[in-house]
Amino acid sequence: MKQENTPSTLIMIFGATGDLAKRKLFPSLYQLYLKGKMSNNFALLGVGRREWSHDRFKDHVRDSLQASSHSKEHIESFIEHCAYQSHDVSDSDSYIQLKNLANELDQQFELCGNRIFYLAMAPEFFGTITDHLKQDGLTDTKGFCRLVIEKPFGHDLASASALNEQIRKSFSEEQIYRIDHYLGKEMVQNIEVIRFANAIFEPQWNSRFISNIQITSSETLGVEERGRYYETSGALRDMVQNHMLQMVALLAMEPPIRLSTDEIRSEKVRVFRAMRPIEGTEVDDYFVRGQYAEGTVNGTDVDSYRNGENVDPTSNTETFVAGKVMIDNFRWAGVPFFIRTGKRMTVKSTKIVVQFKDIPMNLYYNKEHSLDPNLLVIHIQPDEGVTLHLNAKKTSQGIDTKPVKLSYSASSIDGINTPEAYEKLLYDCILGDATNFTHWDEVKHSWSFVDKISTHWESTTEESFPNYASGSMGPAKSDELLAQEGFEWWPIGELDVKKTIE
Numbered sequence: 001m002k003q004e005n006t007p008s009t010l011i012m013i014f015g016a017t018g019d020l021a022k023r024k025l026f027p028s029l030y031q032l033y034l035k036g037k038m039s040n041n042f043a044l045l046g047v048g049r050r051e052w053s054h055d056r057f058k059d060h061v062r063d064s065l066q067a068s069s070h071s072k073e074h075i076e077s078f079i080e081h082c083a084y085q086s087h088d089v090s091d092s093d094s095y096i097q098l099k100n101l102a103n104e105l106d107q108q109f110e111l112c113g114n115r116i117f118y119l120a121m122a123p124e125f126f127g128t129i130t131d132h133l134k135q136d137g138l139t140d141t142k143g144f145c146r147l148v149i150e151k152p153f154g155h156d157l158a159s160a161s162a163l164n165e166q167i168r169k170s171f172s173e174e175q176i177y178r179i180d181h182y183l184g185k186e187m188v189q190n191i192e193v194i195r196f197a198n199a200i201f202e203p204q205w206n207s208r209f210i211s212n213i214q215i216t217s218s219e220t221l222g223v224e225e226r227g228r229y230y231e232t233s234g235a236l237r238d239m240v241q242n243h244m245l246q247m248v249a250l251l252a253m254e255p256p257i258r259l260s261t262d263e264i265r266s267e268k269v270r271v272f273r274a275m276r277p278i279e280g281t282e283v284d285d286y287f288v289r290g291q292y293a294e295g296t297v298n299g300t301d302v303d304s305y306r307n308g309e310n311v312d313p314t315s316n317t318e319t320f321v322a323g324k325v326m327i328d329n330f331r332w333a334g335v336p337f338f339i340r341t342g343k344r345m346t347v348k349s350t351k352i353v354v355q356f357k358d359i360p361m362n363l364y365y366n367k368e369h370s371l372d373p374n375l376l377v378i379h380i381q382p383d384e385g386v387t388l389h390l391n392a393k394k395t396s397q398g399i400d401t402k403p404v405k406l407s408y409s410a411s412s413i414d415g416i417n418t419p420e421a422y423e424k425l426l427y428d429c430i431l432g433d434a435t436n437f438t439h440w441d442e443v444k445h446s447w448s449f450v451d452k453i454s455t456h457w458e459s460t461t462e463e464s465f466p467n468y469a470s471g472s473m474g475p476a477k478s479d480e481l482l483a484q485e486g487f488e489w490w491p492i493g494e495l496d497v498k499k500t501i502e
């Protein structure tokens with residue numbers, strides 16, 4: 001197949017027999033291949049504990065691509081680039097075998113010693129693997145070496161720092177690509193473009209014109225079979241520390257002086273530094289936690305979190321978080337950024353609603369009721385697009401107004417955790433562009449913010465748990481959080497861009 005002139009590379013996936021590799025990584029790499037975005041000089045080396053042959057692994061990759069509508073011939077030509085090594089990550093000897101196979105593939109596919117090590121494994125293995133990659137010479141090549149690390153990057157600031165120190169013994173910060181798959185989503189990447197490429201928004205993007213910003217990422221699924229992990233994580237660590245705060249940073253950052261990785265990252269770090277730290281009992285004024293009870297989601301009766309697999313029947317783990325994040329800088333003083341995320345909610349949706357302040361006076365329209373505020377809605381998923389809510393004249397003799405919407409719908413991708421984000425991020429990594437990966441400074445500051453909240457929550461049992469029905473939009477306290485500031489959550493189901501366009 002004709003491929004772009006992208007760098008040749010060996011992509012070594014640790015955890016290649018696992019769920020993430022099968023559902024996201026192989027399909028994404030295949031899509032890149034199909035779209036001609038990979039050099040023909042590439043090899044995919046799967047590493048797992050199971051004693052599989054190359055052929056068994058190739059069958060596994062083939063299975064993962066079956067959903068693809070593309071021809072068998074293309075799949076087979078992709079599969080020719082795949083190989084497998086059975087390997088126990090904690091066994092020193094097996095790194096030598098891995099190195100030998102990597103060198104063979106390097107020669108066979110003319111990879112120029114370029115290597116991407118993708119750690120799609122449980123985080124407790126990250127440090128051991130990076131130590132061995134260096135000690136056993138796998139990083140000792142004449143090409144580039146990059147390390148892609150899956151989340152969670154630590155459990156708190158202390159563990160994240162320890163992990164960072166350990167991997168920095170083998171890889172420099174420039175070689176490390178910490179994945180936050182939200183940064184690969186089309187409309188998350190669009191936040192900067194909407195802000196910085198439109199003269200109508202940037203002058204208004206501050207506390208003089210914006211009253212509040214709401215970011216909702218709701219899921220209909222429960223914790224499913226991930227109870228063991230989730231019990232140690234909860235929604236705060238699972239979603240807020242990374243995806244939600246990253247979206248806040250992109251919405252709040254200053255325009256970077258140029259669109260380089262370093263400049264964008266440093267502006268995001270300045271937002272993290274400006275986030276008002278909240279601790280102790282103060283947390284209760286800013287953050288609300290929830291845990292789902294039984295209920296009905298999309299017409300199906302579902303059980304409570306506490307009745308889930310590998311979950312403590314008296315669990316204090318939150319499956320929902322709503323919070324008010326204040327950014328204490330000149331641009332954002334006094335503007336709340338409300339964030340909300342949870343499992344087993346009414347809809348699967350991620351949306352950002354920027355609510356503008358009311359006009360100074362309602363001149364003469366609709367005297368009997370107030371005008372709707374202008375909203376800019378950024379639809380992240382499942383629909384992708386932008387809607388601007390305005391007021392316009394009602395078609396009639398009078399001067400009554402009606403709300404109207406200007407909408408742009410990008411190609412909408414239905415489904416959960418679609419591979420497109422991984423596809424973009426893998427492509428960036430092959431090209432050596434780390435802009436959409438998180439720098440250690442961002443991770444450090446976000447943990448520092450989140451740790452104070454988790455410390456308070458872990459020291460106090462939430463007696464009201466479970467406090468929201470599955471299929472609802474979270475506990476009543478989440479609505480109260482906004483009501484006390486004179487706001488309410490915009491109903492995200494009704495803001496659907498497709499509904500606007502129909």
Ligand SMILES: NC(=O)C1=CN([C@@H]2O[C@H](COP(=O)(O)OP(=O)(O)OC[C@H]3O[C@@H](n4cnc5c(N)ncnc54)[C@H](OP(=O)(O)O)[C@@H]3O)[C@@H](O)[C@H]2O)C=CC1
Binds near residue numbers: 019020048049119150
């Ligand atoms: N799955 C998902 O949707 C997401 C996952 N992640 C993260 O990605 C990472 C992987 O997740 P996931 O794929 O779901 O995990 P799985 O449990 O499905 O897979 C784990 C992988 O690790 C391998 N493994 C385990 N122990 C060893 C060992 N001692 N030596 C060598 N290989 C070993 C397993 O090999 P074998 O099967 O042969 O034993 C398997 O390939 C985690 O950090 C997770 O948090 C992040 C976002 C989403």
Ligand SMILES: O=C1O[C@H](COP(=O)(O)O)[C@@H](O)[C@H](O)[C@H]1O
Binds near residue numbers: 238350
């Ligand atoms: O990182 C994670 O994200 C998913 C939600 O991702 P999305 O792309 O479907 O919005 C979440 O389900 C999972 O718990 C979390 O680990």
